[in-house]
Amino acid sequence: KRVLLTGANGYLAQHALGQFLSAxxxxxxxxxxxxxxxxxKSTFSQYGPAQLDIVVVPDMTLPxxxxxxxxxxxxxxxxxxxxxxxxxxxxxxxxxxxxxxxPAVKGTMEVLEAIKRVAPCVTRVVLxxxxxxxxxxxxxIPYVTQPARVYMGADWNPTTLEEVxxxxxAPEAYRxxxxxxxxAAWEFVEREKPDFDLVTLCPPxxxxxxxxxxxxxxxxxLDQSAWNIYxxxxxxxxxxxxxxxxxxxxxxxxxxxxxxxxxxxxxxxxAGGKRFVICxxxxxxxxxxxxxxxSLPEKRGTIPEGDPGQWSMEEGTYTASSEDAEKVLGLxxxxxxxxxxxxxxxxxxxxxxx
Ligand code: NDP
Numbered sequence: 001k002r003v004l005l006t007g008a009n010g011y012l013a014q015h016a017l018g019q020f021l022s023a024x025x026x027x028x029x030x031x032x033x034x035x036x037x038x039x040x041k042s043t044f045s046q047y048g049p050a051q052l053d054i055v056v057v058p059d060m061t062l063p064x065x066x067x068x069x070x071x072x073x074x075x076x077x078x079x080x081x082x083x084x085x086x087x088x089x090x091x092x093x094x095x096x097x098x099x100x101x102x103p104a105v106k107g108t109m110e111v112l113e114a115i116k117r118v119a120p121c122v123t124r125v126v127l128x129x130x131x132x133x134x135x136x137x138x139x140x141i142p143y144v145t146q147p148a149r150v151y152m153g154a155d156w157n158p159t160t161l162e163e164v165x166x167x168x169x170a171p172e173a174y175r176x177x178x179x180x181x182x183x184a185a186w187e188f189v190e191r192e193k194p195d196f197d198l199v200t201l202c203p204p205x206x207x208x209x210x211x212x213x214x215x216x217x218x219x220x221x222l223d224q225s226a227w228n229i230y231x232x233x234x235x236x237x238x239x240x241x242x243x244x245x246x247x248x249x250x251x252x253x254x255x256x257x258x259x260x261x262x263x264x265x266x267x268x269x270x271a272g273g274k275r276f277v278i279c280x281x282x283x284x285x286x287x288x289x290x291x292x293x294x295s296l297p298e299k300r301g302t303i304p305e306g307d308p309g310q311w312s313m314e315e316g317t318y319t320a321s322s323e324d325a326e327k328v329l330g331l332x333x334x335x336x337x338x339x340x341x342x343x344x345x346x347x348x349x350x351x352x353x354x
Contacts, residue, residue, distance in 0.1 A: 002076045003027045003266070004069065004119075006111060007083025008054065009036045011223035012128065014043065014211035015259035016080060021047050023263060028076075030057040030069050030083070043212040060107035066114035075121035078266040079196075081111045082128040084181065087224050088170040096164055096173030104177035105184050112188045115196060122196045124272065126265045129182040131204040131251065131320060132175035133157050134277060142246060151320040153202070153275040156183075171248075186275075197272035199265040203258045204251035204279050204320065207288075208334070209342045216350050229340075230347055233289055233303055240293075244285050244306030251320055252283035254339040257331065264329040271328055279320040280333035283340075287311035291340035296348055 003020055007013050008029025020027050021044060029052070031037050037054040044052050055069045060083060070076060084104045108127065115122045134155045137146055157179045164176045182200055189198045205225050216222060219230045232245045261278045265271045286306050293303050325331045 001025045001078055001266070002072060002074050004030070004066075004072075004076050004079045006030045006057070006060070006066075006079075006081045006107075009040050010082055010086075011210060011226070012206055012255055012258060013080075013082045014040070015255050016082065016262045017044065017052075018211060019256075019259050019263045020080075020266075021052060023267075025078075026051050026074075028052075028069065028072060029054045030060075030066070032056065032058055039212075039215050043215075060110055061103055063110070064114070065107075065110045067118050070114050070119040072119075076115075076119050077122065078124045078126070079111060079115060079119075079122055080126045080128075080262055080266065081108060082262075083107055084128070085177065086174065088174070089220075089224070089227070096168065096170060097161070100170070100173040100177035101161070101164060101180055104181040108181040108185050109188065112185060112192075112194070116192060116194050120195060124266055125185075125196050125198050126262055127182060127185050127198065127200045128262070129200045129202045129275075130175070130178040131202045131249070131277060131279065133179040133182045134202050134320070135318065137318070145316075146318050148316045149318050151277060151318060153277050153324055182275075199271045199273070200275045201258065201261055201265060202275065202277045203253045203261075205249050205253075205283065206255050206258055207252050207283065207343060208255035208339045209346050213346050213350060217353065219347070219351055222347075222350075226343065226347070229288055229292075229343075230351075232285065233292055234299070234347055234351070236302075238302050238304060240301055240303060240305045242304040244289050244304045247284040247286075250282050250284045250317070251279045252336075252339070253278050253280045254334040257333050261325060261329060261331055264331060268329055274324065274328060276325040276329070277320045277322055278325050278331065279322050280339075281336070282312065282319070283336060284311060287336065288340055291337055292344050294337075295341040295344040299348070 003025050008017055009031045040054050085100050134151050159176045164173050258278055290308050293300050
């Protein structure tokens with residue numbers, strides 16, 4: 001199949017790109033700059049231009065942003081839209097609405113409208129949403145005291161634009177941006193009745209190795225979820241006696257599994273029209289610390305030890321079910337030890353460079 005992948009240089013998207021390519025599909029990736037296109041071509045240099053080409057879409061919020069990218073011979077069959085603002089570290093100017101909500105929503109609408117306008121052969125669109133668009137949580141309360149329930153694809157974060165406007169909290173704006181972008185996509189399908197069907201994927205925290213660690217010069221360049229782990233459990237100056245920090249979102253999926261979920265969501269006919277929660281289980285910081293200390297014995301003196309026995313789910317809090325994804329997509333999950341272990345070894349080698 002011929003596939004358009006937006007945000008192709010992203011942490012998750014590079015794994016997806018690798019999997020679409022090794023399955024034999026022909027992929028055009030979009031990135032925001034020529035430098036990122038060069039890096040990506042180097043990472044995937046074993047694939048010739050007929051199987052992989054990269055185009056620059058500098059601003060996905062501009063009208064017609066994807067029109068040129070979506071013109072192709074052979075025509076596109078599938079579109080995978082992953083690009084969305086994620087990092088909380090780079091936003092210097094602008095409101096939360098400008099930094100998160102507008103790019104997420106406008107970018108999604110630009111992709112969908114451009115498909116309708118210039119790429120009528122597209123049969124399936126896979127949108128990377130987030131569990132942030134599913135769970136109805138109060139981040140000011142520790143997760144262990146949140147009401148017990150099992151979130152599924154039918155659940156929606158009830159956040160409103162007024163709430164985003166009333167807060168300076170970037171993570172809250174991010175969660176709202178994912179909710180509004182996904183809602184806008186489903187509303188587009190409902191309203192426009194396009195020739196393609198839509199699949200949305202709602203992962204919680206995405207952990208695991210970066211696809212090509214050569215491009216991460218310093219830990220500060222890691223994606224947001226890897227940075228969370230590095231800065232809380234591995235950064236210089238920590239001691240094993242320091243407390244393990246409280247967990248924000250205690251649910252996770254391995255980056256290689258959510259990447260495979262994208263491939264399966266495009267290729268499995270029965271996935272059309274579905275919204276999948278993709279969650280491998282629970283990963284509180286204590287569990288991450290345990291696996292880091294196991295994987296990096298030379299760093300045991302500086303990785304917080306906490307209380308190693310207290311790593312599993314507290315009674316009563318919320319969780320999420322991937323039953324639908326397991327049934328429809330046949331998705332199975334990598335072990336937690338591989339997710340954190342593979343990533344720990346990379347983090348240690350990235351840190352050693354700096
Ligand atoms: P990355 O930051 O590694 O990738 C994000 C991608 O989106 C990059 O290609 C980035 O481009 C692009 N992007 C960011 N802001 C904009 C913008 N304003 N306009 C156009 N493109 C933009 O993050 P992830 O790989 O983690 O995220 C990929 C997707 O997965 C996102 O949709 C995210 O919301 C979702 N997700 C991620 C989770 C996680 O824990 N990581 C959890 C749940 C969902 P550039 O490199 O140029 O900045």
